[in-house]
Amino acid sequence: MPKERLIPLIVAAALFMENMDATVIATSLPAIAADIGTSPLTLKLAITSYLLSLAVFIPASGWTADRFGARTVFSAAIAVFMVGSIGCALSHSITDFVAARVLQGLGGAMMTPVGRLVLLRSIDKSALVGAMAWMTVPALIGPVIGPPLGGFITTYFSWHWIFLINIPIGLVGIVLAQRYIDPIRSDAPEPFDLYGMILAGIGLAGIAFGFSVAGLNMLPWPVVVALIGTGCIAMTLYVLHARKTASPVLDFSLLRLATLRASIIGGFVFRIGIGALPFLLPLLMQIGFGLTPFQSGLVTFASSAGAMSMKPLAARIIRTFGFRNIMIINAVVSSLFLAACALFTPSTPMLLIMLILLVGGFFRSLQFTAINTVAYAEVETAKMSRATTLVSVNQQLAISTGVAVGALCVETTMQWRGLTELSVEAFAPAFVVVAVLSALSAYFFWKLPDDAGHEISGRKAMEISSRKGAAQAAEKAANETTPDTRDQRL
Known part of the structure; x- marks a missing residue:
């Protein structure tokens, strides 16, 4: 398998493990709480402690990769995540469980930005769009497949296995990383801030x-x-x-680069809506429609199927239309499919729901690929580690904000309509609000120059080739023009 595909798949496998684990625990909280002798509400500390650990340690990821080498840190991050997973499975108290989740967060904080750095330093920029398309998959699939997988494992096996399944995935990731990823490190690492x-x-x-x-x-x-x-x-x-x-540790001076600035600010606004989707949709399916966690997961998995179907086409689409055009139009299109979720009712045919989620997943995945790739179009090689840290922090804050906005909209709707329990009516305004916010991201992409990211999309080379072809055709036509035909034109 060529390097342009193998390395993204190695990184994607590790990120899939992290993204899935972040959501798989949600449906298993009652079973875990009963087993370790605490309440599900108290056990929510396990989720928040993981988020805290991510937020605290992500800023150190760039310097750590420069100092010890991206391959070494990436492999170590997987190992730390695995140890934290084993700790979760062996926990007998809330203290043990929270401590293990903090350790998982430390591994996850290093895994995401350093994995992206591995990709940027191993793949030529001309092949970056296709490589980033594959790496985007886990971020879209993990939050969708996590809840039904957690419910299935907890129902038919034991909650311990939702953490132990990380071990074989992690071992394979470490072996492949050590074998196929080059030991890249900075020759002159900066002092730690x-x-x-x-x-x-x-x-x-x-x-x-x-x-x-x-x-x-x-x-x-x-x-x-x-x-x-x-x-x-x-x-x-x-x-x-x-x-x-x-x-x-966080270099905000990089925001002077137009492409990175648009990716950070526009991407943050777009992710507010998309970050709310994995939170709102399962609740709508389970509480509003009365589906089990496993059944709702099978329905919402259509979104992931749409995301995967886009991957082979991403590079060609971006090369044909350019980053700026894609991100402006696609921000609006993706938001329309997000807003369509507000129309779902218990009487809506499941086939129609799955079709909307399927097509919406296609466009959301294309947008993520474009946003994640164009961020590094103007970044110098020496500052790649700083850029990946900044992007990872931005994504974490955007997802947290999206969940908060979605939850706040649902709660506000319930109070406004006098609802005492969650119902279908409480979700529609939330989908509309987050869709509008996502659509507003088009403004930040509109401010980009027309040729933004052409060097990495291949569009510049295509335009040059097209101009050369037109010039050669014109020259050939001129050479073939006879004196008689010139006289006739006169």
């Missing part, structure tokens, strides 16, 4: 955790506001600090 790491960690943890629990009634609103406020203050202090250091 410890003070910046502390500020960024507090800031990201406060914002990500605050948004994650907002609207879920896990904590009182004053506490949620205090968390988000503390996070914002810490991030403000970090920004002031970053201007004075030559090696910040």
Whole structure:
């Protein structure tokens, strides 16, 4: 298998393990809580502790990869994630379980940005679109397949296996990474910004955790506001600090690059809607339509099928139409399919629901591939690790914000309509709101120049080839023109 496909698949396998594990636990909380002697509400600490661990350790990923080598850190991250998974399976108390989840978060925090860095440093930019298309799959499939898989394993086997299935996947990932990924590291790693790491960690943890629990009634609103406020203050202090250091853990100066800026800001707005979908759709199917977790997962998996069907076409579509045109139009198209979920009712044919999710998954996957790839079009090789860290932090915050916005819309609708229990009517406004937010991302892509990312999409080469062909055809026609025909034209 060519390197352009093998390395993305190695990275994608590890990221699939992480993305699936982040959601697979949701449907298994009652069984786990009963087994270790606590309540499902208390066990939600396991989810939030994982998010906190991600937010705190992601900023250190870029420096760690430069210092110790991307292959080494990527393999170590998989190993740490596996140890955390074993710890979860062996837990006998809430303390053990939360500690194991924090360890998983440490592995996941390194796995995502460093995996992306491995891809960027191993694949030529001309083949980056196709490679990134394959790496986007786990981010789309994991959140969809996680809940039904967790429900199936917990129902027919034991909840312990939702963590133990990570072990064979992780072992294969480590072996393949050591064999096929080059030991790339920076020749002159920068000094570690410890003070910046502390500020960024507090800031990201406060914002990500605050948004994650907002609207879920896990904590009182004053506490949620205090968390988000503390996070914002810490991030403000970090920004002031970053201007004075030559090696910040989060390099916001990269936002001067038009393509990275559009990917960060536009991608954040677009992901708010898409981040809410894995949260809203299973609830609608299970609570609104009365389906089991396994049944709802089979329905929503259509979205992942659509995502996978796009992968062979992504590079050709982007090369033909260009990043800017694709991201502007596709932001609106993807949002329309997201808004269509507001029309789902118990009487809507399941075949129609699956068809809408299938086609919507196709366009969402195309948008993710374009956003994730164009981010690195102008980034210098020496700053790739900084860019991947910044992109990973942005994605984590966007997903947390999407869940918060979706949950808040559902809760607001219930209060406005006087509903005491969740029902189908509570979900429609939420789908509309997040769809509108996602559509607004088109504005940030519209501000890009027409030739944004042409070097990595192959469109520039195609245009040059087309112009050469037209010039050669014109020259040939001129040479073949006889004196008689020239006289007739005159």
